[in-house]
Amino acid sequence: MYDNKRLGFLFALPFVLGVLLFKLFPFVASLCLSFTQYDLIDPPQYIGLQNYRELFGDDPLFRKSLGVTLWFAILAVPLRVGFALFVAHVLNFKLRAIGFFRAAFYLPSILGGSIAVAVLWRFLFSKYGLINLALVKLGLEPIAWLADEHYSMWTIVLLFTWQFGSAMVIFLAALQNVPVSLYEAAECDGASKAQQFWRITVPLITPVIFFNLIMQMVHAFQEFNAPYMITEGGPLNSTYVLALYIYDQSFRYFNLGYGAALSWVLFALVAALAALSFWSSRYWVFYAGEKDGAR
Amino acid sequence: MAAVSLRDIEKVYPNGFKAVRGVNLEIHDSEFMVLVGPSGSAKSTLLRMVAGLERATSGELHIGARRVNDLPPKQRGIAMVFQNYALYPHMTVYGNLAFGLKLSGLPKPEVDQRVRQAAELLEMSHLLERHPRQLSGGQAQRVAVGRAIVKKPEVFLFDEPLSNLDAKLRASMRVRLTELHHSLRERGQSATVIYVTHDQVEAMTMGERICVLKDGEIQQVDVPRVLYERPANAFVAGFIGSPEMNLLQAEVEQRGDAVGLKLKALWLPLPAELAAALDGHSDAGEVLFGLRPEHIATVSRSDRGTVAIGARVQLLEHMGNEVFIRADVQGTPLTARVPAEQVGDIGQCRRGEACTLHLNLRAAHLFARSDGRRLC
Amino acid sequence: MSAHATALTDHAQRSRALIRYTVLLAVAVLMLYPLLWLVGASFKSNSEIFSEVGFWPERFSPTAYVKGWKTSTEYTFATYFLNSFAITIPRIAVTVVSCVLVAYAFARFEFWGRKLLFGIMVATMMLPLIVLRLPQYLMFRELGWLDTYLPLIVPSAFATDTFFVFMLVQFLRGIPRDMEEAALIDGCNAWQLLLYIIVPLLKPAIISVVVFQFIWTMNDFMGPLIYLASVEKYPVSLALKMSIGATEEVEWANVIAISVVALVPSVAVFFMAQRHFIEGTASSGIKG
Numbered sequence: 001m002y003d004n005k006r007l008g009f010l011f012a013l014p015f016v017l018g019v020l021l022f023k024l025f026p027f028v029a030s031l032c033l034s035f036t037q038y039d040l041i042d043p044p045q046y047i048g049l050q051n052y053r054e055l056f057g058d059d060p061l062f063r064k065s066l067g068v069t070l071w072f073a074i075l076a077v078p079l080r081v082g083f084a085l086f087v088a089h090v091l092n093f094k095l096r097a098i099g100f101f102r103a104a105f106y107l108p109s110i111l112g113g114s115i116a117v118a119v120l121w122r123f124l125f126s127k128y129g130l131i132n133l134a135l136v137k138l139g140l141e142p143i144a145w146l147a148d149e150h151y152s153m154w155t156i157v158l159l160f161t162w163q164f165g166s167a168m169v170i171f172l173a174a175l176q177n178v179p180v181s182l183y184e185a186a187e188c189d190g191a192s193k194a195q196q197f198w199r200i201t202v203p204l205i206t207p208v209i210f211f212n213l214i215m216q217m218v219h220a221f222q223e224f225n226a227p228y229m230i231t232e233g234g235p236l237n238s239t240y241v242l243a244l245y246i247y248d249q250s251f252r253y254f255n256l257g258y259g260a261a262l263s264w265v266l267f268a269l270v271a272a273l274a275a276l277s278f279w280s281s282r283y284w285v286f287y288a289g290e291k292d293g294a295r
Numbered sequence: 296m297a298a299v300s301l302r303d304i305e306k307v308y309p310n311g312f313k314a315v316r317g318v319n320l321e322i323h324d325s326e327f328m329v330l331v332g333p334s335g336s337a338k339s340t341l342l343r344m345v346a347g348l349e350r351a352t353s354g355e356l357h358i359g360a361r362r363v364n365d366l367p368p369k370q371r372g373i374a375m376v377f378q379n380y381a382l383y384p385h386m387t388v389y390g391n392l393a394f395g396l397k398l399s400g401l402p403k404p405e406v407d408q409r410v411r412q413a414a415e416l417l418e419m420s421h422l423l424e425r426h427p428r429q430l431s432g433g434q435a436q437r438v439a440v441g442r443a444i445v446k447k448p449e450v451f452l453f454d455e456p457l458s459n460l461d462a463k464l465r466a467s468m469r470v471r472l473t474e475l476h477h478s479l480r481e482r483g484q485s486a487t488v489i490y491v492t493h494d495q496v497e498a499m500t501m502g503e504r505i506c507v508l509k510d511g512e513i514q515q516v517d518v519p520r521v522l523y524e525r526p527a528n529a530f531v532a533g534f535i536g537s538p539e540m541n542l543l544q545a546e547v548e549q550r551g552d553a554v555g556l557k558l559k560a561l562w563l564p565l566p567a568e569l570a571a572a573l574d575g576h577s578d579a580g581e582v583l584f585g586l587r588p589e590h591i592a593t594v595s596r597s598d599r600g601t602v603a604i605g606a607r608v609q610l611l612e613h614m615g616n617e618v619f620i621r622a623d624v625q626g627t628p629l630t631a632r633v634p635a636e637q638v639g640d641i642g643q644c645r646r647g648e649a650c651t652l653h654l655n656l657r658a659a660h661l662f663a664r665s666d667g668r669r670l671c
Numbered sequence: 672m673s674a675h676a677t678a679l680t681d682h683a684q685r686s687r688a689l690i691r692y693t694v695l696l697a698v699a700v701l702m703l704y705p706l707l708w709l710v711g712a713s714f715k716s717n718s719e720i721f722s723e724v725g726f727w728p729e730r731f732s733p734t735a736y737v738k739g740w741k742t743s744t745e746y747t748f749a750t751y752f753l754n755s756f757a758i759t760i761p762r763i764a765v766t767v768v769s770c771v772l773v774a775y776a777f778a779r780f781e782f783w784g785r786k787l788l789f790g791i792m793v794a795t796m797m798l799p800l801i802v803l804r805l806p807q808y809l810m811f812r813e814l815g816w817l818d819t820y821l822p823l824i825v826p827s828a829f830a831t832d833t834f835f836v837f838m839l840v841q842f843l844r845g846i847p848r849d850m851e852e853a854a855l856i857d858g859c860n861a862w863q864l865l866l867y868i869i870v871p872l873l874k875p876a877i878i879s880v881v882v883f884q885f886i887w888t889m890n891d892f893m894g895p896l897i898y899l900a901s902v903e904k905y906p907v908s909l910a911l912k913m914s915i916g917a918t919e920e921v922e923w924a925n926v927i928a929i930s931v932v933a934l935v936p937s938v939a940v941f942f943m944a945q946r947h948f949i950e951g952t953a954s955s956g957i958k959g
Contacts, residue, residue, distance in 0.1 A: 007861055008780025015773040015788065015836065018829025023795055026806035033806065090694050103945050104699045108706070110941060114890035115908045116930040119915060120709050123923060128721040130708055162702065181381035184348050185442075189395030190369035199394075203385040214797060222799045225892050229912065243801055250805045251897055263802040270799050286385040 033260035040254050051261035062262070064237050065245045069266075072153065072241055073220040076160040081212050084164040088171035089197065102169065109165035118159070118229035122146070125155045125230070146231055149238035156226045156239055167212045174208040175201065206285040214277055221270050242266045297359035297372065297449035297487055298324045299345060304354035306340060306511075314340050315511040318354070327476050327488045329502030331495055333534075337511040338491045339454055345489060346375050346452050359449055369399075374443035375452040379459060380435045382427040388414075388438050389423040392445050413441040416475070433464050440475070453490040457497065465497075473501050495535050499523070507531050529583050529667035532660055538588050538619060538630050544664065545584040547573060556584055559625045566600045566657050572671030573661065582670060585660035588619065588632035592653045593641050600657035608644040618642065622652060706934075713928040721923075736932070739914070739925035746903060748910065748929060755906040758820050758895075759888040765828035766835060766884050767877060773830040774839030775865055779848075792833045808897055818900045823891070827884075835880045842876040843869070882944045886937045907933045 001007070009016075034051055038044035055062050091101055111117050124130045125145035132142035145151050178201060186196045202209075224243040227233055233240035242262065250259030299322040306315035314337045322328045330338040343349040344356065347368035356364050363371045382391050392410045401409075414420040417437045427435060436456060443451055456472075457465045479486040492498055498505050499519045507514040507522065507530075515527040526532035532540050545556040545563075554570035556563040563584075565573070595601060606622040606629060618638045620631040631652055633641075641650045661670040713735055715728040740748045776782065777789060811822040830836050854868050870877070892908045899905060905913070911933055914926050 001855055001861060001864075002779050003781050005780075005782045008776050008782030008785070011772050011780065011861075012776035012782060012785075012788065014769040014828065015776075015792075015830040016784075018769075018826065018831045019788070019791055019795075022807065022826045022829060022831050023791075023803065026803040026810065029806035029809070030802050033809075087695075087698060090691055093688075093691065095691070095695075101695050101699060103942075104703055106945075107938070107941060108702055110886055111706075111890070111934060111937060113887075114934065114937070115892050115911045116890075116933040119911055119926060119930050120705060122915070123927065124705060124708075130705070133721075162705075179379070179381070181377050181379055182383065185375070185377060185381035185383075186394075187348065188346065188368045188373065188375050189442075189446075190398045191394075195398065200383065218797055218799060222801050224801075228892075229915070246801060246804075247893075251808075256805060256809075260805050263805065267799055267802040274797060 030260050031264060033257055034264050036257040036260075038256040040256065044257065047257070051258050052265075054258070055261055055265065061237065061240070061245065065240050065242050068153070068238065068240055069221060069242045072157065072160075072223065072239075073217060075153070076157045076223075077213065077216045077220050079157065079161040080164045080216055081167055081209070083161055084167035084212065085171050085209070087164065088168045088175055089201070091168075091172055092175045102172070105168055106165035109163040109167075112159060112163035113225060115225060115229060118225055121155060121159050121226070122230045147235055149234075149236045152231045152235055152238050155230055156223070159226050159230070160220065160223065167216060170208060170212060171205070174205045178204050203286055207287055210277070210281050210285045214274060217273060217277075218270060221266065297485065298322060298326075298357075299450055299487060299489065300355070300357040301341070301345070302355040302357075304341070304344065304351050304356065306337070306344065306349070307352045313511065315344075315351070318511070318513055320506060320513065320516065322487060322489060323504075325480055325486050327473075327486075327490065327501060327503040329498040329505045330489065330491045330508060331493065331498040331502075331505055331534075332508035332514075333493060335510065336508040338493075338508050340511075341508070342375075342452050342454055342489060342491045345371075345450070346373050347371050348375075372449035373452055374446045374448035374450075375454065376436075376439045376443050376456045378455045380427075380439040380456075382435060382438055382442075384427050387424050387426055388419070388430070388441075391427070391438055392423075392441050395442070395446055409445045409447075410441075413444040416444065416478070417441050417471075432460050433468065436460065436468065437471075440472070444479075447484060449485050449487065451486065451488045453488065455492055457492070458494070469497060469500055496537065499535065505535075507534060525669070526585075526660065527669050529585065529662040532585050532662065536587060538632060540585050540587045540660070541591075541629050542662075543584045543586075543627055543629075545582055547580055547582055547661075556582070558584065559627070561604055561625065563602050563604075563654065563656060565659070569656070569659060569661065569671055581664040583662040583664050583667070585662060586654060586656075587658065588630045590655040590658040591620075591629070591631035591633075592655065593620075593631070593633050593637055593639055593650075595653045596655065598657070601653050601655050603651050603653050606650055606652050608641065608648050608650055609646060611642065611644070620650075620652075622650070624652075709927060710931055713924075713931045716924065735924035735928035738922070739927075739929035740932070748907070748932065750903065751905055751907045751910040754904055755889055755908075758823050758891075758906055759885055761820075762824045762827050762888050763881055763884045765824060766830075766832055767880055769828050769830040770832065770835045770839055770880060771865075771870065771873065771877065773836050774843055775869060777836070777840045778843035779851075792836060796833050796837060804893075804897065811898065817898060818904065819898075820904070822898045823888075823894050832884070835884070838879065839873065839876050842873060846872055878944055882940055885940050889933075889937055 033044070035046060035048060036044040037047045037051075087105060091098060091105075095101070108117075125132075127142070127144065127147070129145075131145065135142050143151050145155050182200055182204075183196055186200050191199065222243055223241060224247065227239045227241050227244055228247075231239040233244045243266075246259055246262045246266065249255045249262060299320075301318055301320045304315055304318040305313070307313050318341065330341060332338050340349060344351050345358070347363070347366060351364065354364075355362060358371055358373070368375075383394065386394065389410060392413060393406050396406045396409060410423070411420065414423055417440060419434065419437050419441065422430065422434060422438070427438070430438065436459075439456065453472075457468050460468060476486050476488055490497075490501060499522075502519060504516060504518055505522055506516045509530055515522060515531045522531060522535050526535060526540075529542060533542055543558055545558045548555060548557045548562075550562070553564045554573060555565050592601075595603060604624060606624045608620065609623050609628070610621040612619040612621070613635070616635055618633050618635055620633060620638075620641060622629045622631065629652070644650055662668060663670055711725075711728055714731045714733065715735075716730070716732060777785065777792075807822070807826075811817060814821075816822050816825075850868055850872075851864055854864055859867070889906075890908060891906075892912070895906050895909050896912075899909065902913075911926075911930060914922075914929060
């Protein structure tokens with residue numbers, strides 16, 4: 001029955017339609033839109049590459065936004081993935097309360113994307129919020145997190161890092177798949193714990209590291225809720241990530257052609273980075289085959 | 296060059312389970328010592344304690360002249376070959392062999408020399424650039440052995456290294472490992488080996504001395520021949536040898552002048568030597584009577600130690616050069632092992648047919664039924 | 672298989688464990704304190720919120736909850752919660768149905784374009800979807816669906832949440848086909864197979880789908896932001912944003928109280944199904 005191609009296609013039909021209607025068509029439409037000038041009132045006008053020319057040549061806000069987005073990604077992704085790996089490593093031993101800790105670290109990653117948490121975060125970092133209160137208690141100077149353009153980025157970076165639980169859970173599963181006998185052999189070879197981590201554990205989980213890096217990178221570039229709610233892109237556009245810029249152009253100023261062009265630039269950027277990552281993975285990601293010592 | 300000494304070694308787990316009970320074992324320098332026993336006998340536990348991967352609860356462990364109880368594996372001068380080889384999947388064969396050496400700071404040329412020497416010794420020089428996933432089971436096993444050789448350890452530890460191989464490969468690897476041991480010894484490179492297995496064939500063919508373990512206690516330590524011919528208790532008797540020794544419950548009885556064994560309705564008069572040996576034991580009443588299958592014949596011998604009994608054939612297993620006769624003697628199973636040319640008429644018997652078997656009682660073993668210890 | 676225990680002394684082993692527990696506990700406290708503080712603050716007075724680091728309120732006062740629930744709009748949070756559920760529940764239903772059908776196809780059947788479609792599925796999981804927002808908006812505008820819940824629910828009926836399809840496919844691939852083959856011999860057709868054999872086997876994965884879709888939809892912000900205009904249709908996420916509003920003066924006590932309430936359904940569902948889905952997502956990758 002399973003080689004009945006027609007039946008299989010029938011079952012997959014919702015997906016096929018979904019891809020066509022909600023993915024492929026908008027994808028192409030987006031590109032076409034980027035070549036137009038459209039404000040929802042008058043019909044769209046074809047203007048060729050003008051949007052892109054303006055974007056790259058004449059738009060300091062775009063350059064600022066791009067820089068902010070890249071800076072955010074460079075800070076937030078390694079922090080999140082690094083923390084996830086660190087905690088997974090510490091968690092990886094015969095621990096009676098492992099269920100509790102796993103849940104405790106995982107919870108923020110589920111709630112973190114919500115507006116409620118963004119609201120909370122905004123409060124935490126406000127002038128008289130919890131963080132500053134704690135700093136004062138420790139004898140330090142309070143920081144104007146949300147008002148100072150040098151610190152505002154850190155509020156959203158910290159929120160992003162706070163949500164490391166989902167990546168951690170994946171790392172934990174990968175770590176638990178490394179056979180104990182490899183560590184024993186390394187122990188007999190004279191490797192210290194640190195050496196065992198860097199020269200046995202890490203190389204063997206590079207596929208998972210790679211996967212997590214790519215997924216988190218894609219999330220970082222699309223981050224919207226946090227900068228929207230906590231810092232509102234400011235102060236002085238210091239947290240004005242591309243997702244915000246695209247939103248503003250598309251849904252607030254109804255500069256639809258320009259918004260489409262912006263979103264395409266973001267898409268191309270992420271696609272390029274992803275392709276680069278895949279290409280580089282040849283050199284540092286090791287995929288173990290099915291065979292190890294035991295048959 | 297090192298002897299290994301275990302004195303009063305015990306291991307108790309946190310839940311109270313005593314895995315190793317008062318083990319005393321002296322392994323001589325350059326000896327090939329096999330630890331053999333069924334699962335749960337703690338043979339792997341003992342090996343890992345020597346390696347330093349597990350800790351003895353009490354007792355003294357010495358390698359060479361040093362007390363090593365508190366030393367980590369690296370400092371004990373040991374090298375271990377794991378059951379599932381534990382090769383590093385992300386390194387080449389060369390990398391696997393060189394890893395430990397590089398960690399200890401050995402200069403590169405010497406690392407290279409040792410690796411290539413070991414590869415040559417194991418005939419795997421052509422595999423050096425491969426990754427473990429590209430190796431067959433036998434090749435992976437050789438790499439695991441090579442990794443131990445390059446370290447030039449004082450003691451080699453093998454943890455059931457052949458159990459993952461198919462039967463044919465196992466047989467050829469047995470030979471290879473034994474020859475390896477000899478050639479290392481000839482070169483003057485220290486070659487004390489402790490080898491753990493559950494397979495008594497491996498034990499018998501490879502071991503210079505064998506230590507039989509059961510439930511964390513040593514049953515007997517000796518050369519294979521002695522283990523085979525004079526097992527210290529019923530367990531060792533039944534464990535060593537294939538097909539297994541026949542062990543039957545019997546009573547020692549005196550009938551007039553003769554001392555003999557009463558097995559159900561059978562009466563087996565004992566040869567004089569055995570009867571004399573029995574005299575010294577006070578509780579020689581209920582015994583386990585042991586006789587190896589090769590001491591049961593289908594033709595009678597002309598000496599006085601042989602007794603003929605009637606039996607019913609259950610199954611004949613033709614092995615080519617010999618035949619295993621599985622027979623039933625008044626409800627008790629008995630196995631005989633007979634060269635093919637001597638099987639005679641019995642070879643034509645069908646299931647349930649009667650036949651006559653001749654037991655060579657000169658080769659009988661007697662064990663106390665209470666605790667299994669050897670009586671004679 | 673967890674990490675190894677080598678021949679350390681009992682003492683050394685215990686102190687190692689102690690260090691680990693300490694580190695983990697410290698991180699856990701640091702991570703969860705904000706949430707804990709949020710709950711405590713919801714019972715505090717405005718002044719206490721801004722002066723105390725400790726999370727335990729001096730006096731328990733539920734006024735923030737009462738005021739926050741009423742909100743400064745003409746609707747209470749009851750309305751907003753009902754709206755959220757009106758979006759979430761249908762969306763979960765259509766998601767489960769469509770994703771199971773499609774996953775069944777990918778995991779078991781051979782059909783035209785299977786490899787290509789699977790590649791597209793993986794690709795869409797990895798590429799920024801923000802590029803699709805605008806055209807989708809225009810499309811729904813043409814259909815007259817703006818300011819309704821349809822744009823938030825209908826796409827899920829076409830298995831556009833590819834993460835769930837992927838997760839179900841991986842799960843299904845791990846299940847041997849023996850039972851299905853036995854059923855085929857007994858004369859089952861595809862639908863019966865799906866309903867009576869596959870779906871029961873998929874139960875743990877389906878639970879994961881339900882839990883995740885529930886939490887993500889309850890927390891969805893950008894979707895409702897783009898498509899909903901009438902305040903009476905706002906779900907909780909938009910209502911929360913409203914409570915911050917454009918003014919500088921924020922009734923923080925109320926906002927915090929209502930944030931706690933907004934999080935309660937998600938946290939509750941999480942704890943109820945926690946065991947289940949953490950293990951499920953680990954094996955199939957996670958969007959989060």
